Amino acid sequence: MKLSTKGKYALYTMVYLGQKAGDGPQSLKGITQNILLPENYIEQLLGSLRRAGLVKTVRGAQGGYELAKSAEEITVGDIFDATEGKLSLSDCIADDAVPCPKSSSCPTRGVWEYLTASINKLFNSISLKDMLENNMKEI
Amino acid sequence: MKLSTKGKYALYTMVYLGQKAGDGPQSLKGITQNILLPENYIEQLLGSLRRAGLVKTVRGAQGGYELAKSAEEITVGDIFDATEGKLSLSDCIADDAVPCPKSSSCPTRGVWEYLTASINKLFNSISLKDMLENNMKEI
């Protein structure tokens, strides 16, 4: 079980924007020169983050990206959802899943639901602020 | 973020073997006719489960697969580890990772460690017995 690089890169990007919060919009070029990741790829991720309402953009010259809300209001779960798509351990409980014919009797269904809920709760319990302050130990 | 079908199929298979515990070895053909998954593919997964010490096999005619230990002693984490490989949200903290040059200052490192530990704990907290008895609610 792995996370794709999207979630990982998006987290790096958001941490960087968090560090620069209040300093005005950060250009894509500036961001990627700092976090050392492919410019065009990060651009795509920033698009997802924008559409999810996590960053806002200023277009045109001197434009760039910045956090759309405070670091307390953004969670790891928000960032993963925006870039990796909703957590889905088993299709049978995904939002758009066709109902499985044996769903009522399936002995693993409860497990998927429980695991999905637990992991989502975990992801949503960590804010960008926690990361910036390196608060992981006490959570 | 998704689990591959390996972990999912392996869970189905193990639940089936748990239901048949005590009834002697179950043939691959019998297993897959019940859980309705591709025979040759499940065979591969059973190989991984065997090498991980979760199932044991009886070779030759009338042979088959059965749990190698009691359902209490097998966890979801064991099954996922055996079939999907160790949980790895970020390479930088994997066992075989080359140490990242900026590891000490990386603000996301703590997050990966915390998330990985939490999810592993979650996976290890659910036994095959819990699944068989549908005990998820109370965990």
Next chain:
DNA sequence: GTAATCCCGATTGATTTTGTCGGGTTTAGG
């Protein structure tokens, strides 16, 4: 007007996933 910058869809190469296949080995039962 122009350069800086974001926006976005299409395409591509690499990798991983999800199987399939063929033959080898083991063993119960007659």
Next chain:
DNA sequence: CCTAAACCCGACAAAATCAATCGGGATTAC
């Protein structure tokens, strides 16, 4: 001993996904 049932295993292949790359369009500060 023979045979059929069954596991074992490595190689192969199709499909899907990932990780970018690219080219051009739209917006705006100066």
